[in-house]
Amino acid sequence: MIYREAGQFKASYEADMQIFPIRQDRIAIAAIVLFAFVGVPLFASEYWFQAIITPALIFSLAALGLNILTGYAGQLSLGAAGFMAVGAFATYNFMLRIDGMPFLVAMVLGGVCAALVGIVFGLPSLRIKGFYLAVATLAAQFFILWVLVKFPWFSNYSASGVITAQEIVILGWTVDEPVEKYLLTLAVVTVLALAAKNLARTHTGRAWMAVRDMDVAAEVIGIPLMKTKLQAFAISSFYCGVAGALYAFTYLGTVEPEAFNLDLSFKILFMIIIGGVGTVLGSFLGAAFITLLPIFLNQLFHALFGDSLPPAFASNVELMIFGGLIIFFLIVEPHGLARLWQIGKEKLRLWPFPH
Amino acid sequence: MARTIGDVILDLQNISLSFGGVKALTNISFNVRQGEIRSIIGPNGAGKSSMLNVINGVYHPQEGRIIFMGKERRKMNPHEAAAQGIARTFQNIALFKGMTVLDNIMTGRNLMMKRNFLWNALYWGPAQRDEIAHRKRVEEIIDFLEIQHIRKVPVGRLPYGLQKRVELARALAAEPKLLLLDEPMAGMNVEEKQDMCRFILDVNEQWGTTIVLIEHDMGVVMDISDRVVVLDYGRKIGDGLPNEVKNDPEVIKAYLGAVY
The missing domain is CATH 3.40.50.300 (P-loop containing nucleotide triphosphate hydrolases)
Known part of the structure; x- marks a missing residue:
């Protein structure tokens, strides 16, 4: 009764091709977005914004970027953090070197820079696939960080290579409180997530998925492989670049190239694997799982055992449980949390009369 | 005729x-x-x-x-x-397994869909009109080949005979x-x-x-x-x-x- 489309008849293709064709979905999404914009700022504490929700949103965006490339277009990549670094450092430099540059414009330009770099490092995808391509994108990861360290111009000759994010001012609104930074991040993530959802359901997304599922057939149908792959690299890198800019400006504040190391790339890859490859929702679920679960486990341990356990022991056990849960979820549903939700939806459609 | x-x-x-x-x-x-x-x-x-x-x-x-x-x-x-x-089907079915029947057939019209990705990201105005116009043509082909009942099913789940038919539909969609x-x-x-x-x-x-x-x-x-x-x-x-x-x-x- 709660979740089914019975009685929702579609009389036009417009209605059938809506972004969320089921009414309950539309209501739920609207409620979640509204709650995120209005409800969360009322309840959450400063610590929550600073340390938990804002980074989770930023990682969601980066995971979404990687999901476009790996999940939708089928091009395995280990360079996500590298493209984030491009976005962060480019945004910083646009703000630094152009007087009166508004933050949002700098952020978009930073994303565009990341997209251009992404196209360059996407070129190997025209000849190689799968694991071999992943190794080729590792080059992006290492090369970008090397360039950022090697040429101090990028960090404005700061001695330690660390950049300090400039103050964000949008049309006279100074974004410096954690809540404000959260709202800015949320707005950017919401817009880009909707855009990704739209891309995925139009011919742009269909071309990506066609290349992913069977590239020979895609080419015979008339989908240009080179353009489609490079476009996926560009858009994916744009998303990662914007995520990188937010990472520097609304989360960390000060950042060095080493913050965008290979570990971060792997972390983002794990997010989409656990969340669900090839779904927008999966990027969010995966990012939430990877960023929130360790914090939750930590709190749980504190609540259960207080300080009776040695801290080193406790944190190791937490890591073991975390790893165990990842393996558990991958065995239960190799296609990720988004697929679990999908299966749940299909079951709910028939519940409580499955026959 | x-x-x-x-x-x-x-x-x-x-x-x-x-x-x-x-x-x-x-x-x-x-x-x-x-x-x-x-x-x-x-x-x-x-x-x-x-x-x-x-x-x-x-x-x-x-x-x-x-x-x-x-x-x-x-x-x-x-x-x-x-x-x-020139359109074709393959000896070994070459459908896009992860996509629905409808999406598979829509890929057949990719060559005719010229809106760039920025329009698509907005899904507004011309982009939406384009999608709907092409959907109409695709529905005609779906009717023609009598596969209305499976249009939202992922092709990987279909039996062999129907997959062959979907592949024909995808080729036909290119007119x-x-x-x-x-x-x-x-x-x-x-x-x-x-x-x-x-x-x-x-x-x-x-x-x-x-x-x-x-x-x-x-x-x-x-x-x-x-x-x-x-x-x-x-x-x-x-x-x-x-x-x-x-x-x-x-x-x-x-x-x-x-x-x-």
Whole structure:
């Protein structure tokens, strides 16, 4: 009764091709977005914004970027953090070197820079696939960080290579409180997530998925492989670049190239694997799982055992449980949390009369 | 509408194709006329699929000329072939497994959808109108092939016969001038074969689509083809009306067998 489309008849293709064709979905999404914009700022504490929700949103965006490339277009990549670094450092430099540059414009330009770099490092995808391509994108990861360290111009000759994010001012609104930074991040993530959802359901997304599922057939149908792959690299890198800019400006504040190391790339890859490859929702679920679960486990341990356990022991056990849960979820549903939700939806459609 | 067979739209002249030392096709010439159903038959390994791959640009022949719609070409990639109006299905189903039937068929219209990704990201105005206009055409094809009930099902879940039909739908969605079908009836039971024959004939009759067909079921081939080419070991050993081919001693020896 709660979740089914019975009685929702579609009389036009417009209605059938809506972004969320089921009414309950539309209501739920609207409620979640509204709650995120209005409800969360009322309840959450400063610590929550600073340390938990804002980074989770930023990682969601980066995971979404990687999901476009790996999940939708089928091009395995280990360079996500590298493209984030491009976005962060480019945004910083646009703000630094152009007087009166508004933050949002700098952020978009930073994303565009990341997209251009992404196209360059996407070129190997025209000849190689799968694991071999992943190794080729590792080059992006290492090369970008090397360039950022090697040429101090990028960090404005700061001695330690660390950049300090400039103050964000949008049309006279100074974004410096954690809540404000959260709202800015949320707005950017919401817009880009909707855009990704739209891309995925139009011919742009269909071309990506066609290349992913069977590239020979895609080419015979008339989908240009080179353009489609490079476009996926560009858009994916744009998303990662914007995520990188937010990472520097609304989360960390000060950042060095080493913050965008290979570990971060792997972390983002794990997010989409656990969340669900090839779904927008999966990027969010995966990012939430990877960023929130360790914090939750930590709190749980504190609540259960207080300080009776040695801290080193406790944190190791937490890591073991975390790893165990990842393996558990991958065995239960190799296609990720988004697929679990999908299966749940299909079951709910028939519940409580499955026959 | 009565069928009319027009002029030659595809002319293959002296095509030779080899992979290293292996000669897949040797000096093959034949033509296809506007609006006809042209079959290619022959034993396994005769070069039938290679021939199709040459026509739609997957393979580049070392020698020979291909003239399609009055334009000659030596080399063309599959994307250009598609842009000129050549669509095909594959011997082993080559659908996009992760996508729904509807999305699969919509990919057939990708060439005609010109809105760039920025419009699509907004899904507003022209982008939405485009999607809906193309959806309408795709729905006509879905109706035509009687697959309305499965349009939102991921193709990976469908039985073999329906997958073959979806693949035909995807090729038709491109509104091709020349349709290449590589064993559209392989592995089907009698009813499914009958359905597929009916669809092929209907496509040919109602839309005037020219069809080049590879098939092993001789009953089907002799029934629905206008003309038949016979290949054996990469050479052409017969070409003509179904009846002529059927009675050609060389064809009987190489492929059909004496009892037939």
